Amino acid sequence: METLTKTNAVSLSGLKKTFSTPRSKVEAVKGIDLQIQTGQIVAFLGPNGAGKTTTVDMILGLTQPTEGSAQILGLDPRQAVLAGRVSAVLQTGGLLRDMTVKETVSVIAHMHEQADRIGEVMERTGLDKIAKRRVGKCSGGEQQRIKFALALLPDPDVLILDEPTAGMDVMARRDFWAAMRVEATEGRTVIFATHYLEEAQNFAERTVLMNHGLIVADGATEDLRKLISGRAVSASFPSAEHAERAAASSDSVQVAERNGLRFAFRSSDSDSFAAALLTEYQGYDLEISSPSLEDAFIQLTKDPS
Numbered sequence: 035m036e037t038l039t040k041t042n043a044v045s046l047s048g049l050k051k052t053f054s055t056p057r058s059k060v061e062a063v064k065g066i067d068l069q070i071q072t073g074q075i076v077a078f079l080g081p082n083g084a085g086k087t088t089t090v091d092m093i094l095g096l097t098q099p100t101e102g103s104a105q106i107l108g109l110d111p112r113q114a115v116l117a118g119r120v121s122a123v124l125q126t127g128g129l130l131r132d133m134t135v136k137e138t139v140s141v142i143a144h145m146h147e148q149a150d151r152i153g154e155v156m157e158r159t160g161l162d163k164i165a166k167r168r169v170g171k172c173s174g175g176e177q178q179r180i181k182f183a184l185a186l187l188p189d190p191d192v193l194i195l196d197e198p199t200a201g202m203d204v205m206a207r208r209d210f211w212a213a214m215r216v217e218a219t220e221g222r223t224v225i226f227a228t229h230y231l232e233e234a235q236n237f238a239e240r241t242v243l244m245n246h247g248l249i250v251a252d253g254a255t256e257d258l259r260k261l262i263s264g265r266a267v268s269a270s271f272p273s274a275e276h277a278e279r280a281a282a283s284s285d286s287v288q289v290a291e292r293n294g295l296r297f298a299f300r301s302s303d304s305d306s307f308a309a310a311l312l313t314e315y316q317g318y319d320l321e322i323s324s325p326s327l328e329d330a331f332i333q334l335t336k337d338p339s
């Protein structure tokens with residue numbers, strides 16, 4: 035059973051942020067309530083402009099909320115940052131191009147009085163292999179890894195990452211998440227903002243979907259996917275009539291797509307529907323798949339019109 039007294043890693047309550055320019059007001063975050071328990075891995079998923087970065091900035095105390103509040107481990111965000119309980123890999127924030135990778139990590143380690151962690155952190159992030167390279171010569175992905183290493187130095191309880199794999203190719207992204215998984219298994223809370231549906235799907239146990247400054251869905255990544263649209267069942271038929279009769283056979287079935295005599299259905303009871311297709315409606319070449327998070331995302335974030 036869960037302990038009720040456990041402090042949340044992140045607690046957001048009625049969080050709002052409005053940017054006022056002389057001409058207009060942008061309501062970047064319109065009222066967010068969110069509790070994240072310690073040890074969770076949570077994705078903030080949303081399109082450009084959804085309010086992810088603004089939310090992350092408020093969690094880190096880099097931006098003050100217009101209304102509401104944010105707490106990290108029961109502390110004011112700035113206190114938590116100063117105490118080294120939370121750290122971040124952000125999109126902004128430069129590195130010094132003329133320093134080597136090792137020098138960069140060492141300078142920050144000495145600032146945090148964590149010189150004893152330099153070796154371990156370099157190794158964990160794979161930077162030991164490029165220790166002597168100048169930062170300016172590092173690729174975008176390698177620079178992201180340097181930022182990740184710097185974030186690990188204070189040995190934080192909570193790691194916040196805003197689009198951490200931007201600029202990485204597929205291999206680099208895979209390595210990055212493998213390293214991150216190690217951090218998470220050691221009990222760190224990991225919160226990351228991403229555009230990549232696949233990253234939320236593969237890595238986060240919980241996904242918070244944001245759009246237009248609001249949370250539009252929040253749940254276990256797997257449940258969210260299941261909840262939204264059942265399963266996709268595709269099959270070919272001897273005639274369109276067979277497929278149409280199959281589709282009309284149950285309220286839990288809809289035709290999602292048609293390509294000649296190949297039909298894709300959406301069904302909330304895919305096993306019985308698949309069985310019926312094969313035995314009663316002469317369906318063949320059957321395929322059953324879970325909808326991708328992308329399907330879920332499109333469905334949940336489409337504007338009502």
Ligand SMILES: Nc1ncnc2c1ncn2[C@@H]1O[C@H](COP(=O)(O)OP(=O)(O)OP(=O)(O)O)[C@@H](O)[C@H]1O
Nearest residue numbers: 053060061062080081082083084085086087088089
């Ligand atoms: N300093 C600012 N002044 C005015 N508007 C801002 C400011 N910062 C953000 N915004 C606006 O607030 C909205 C939310 O932006 P935010 O960067 O939080 O979204 P995001 O989900 O992180 O997007 P992305 O994935 O592109 O980084 C956008 O419409 C953006 O233009």
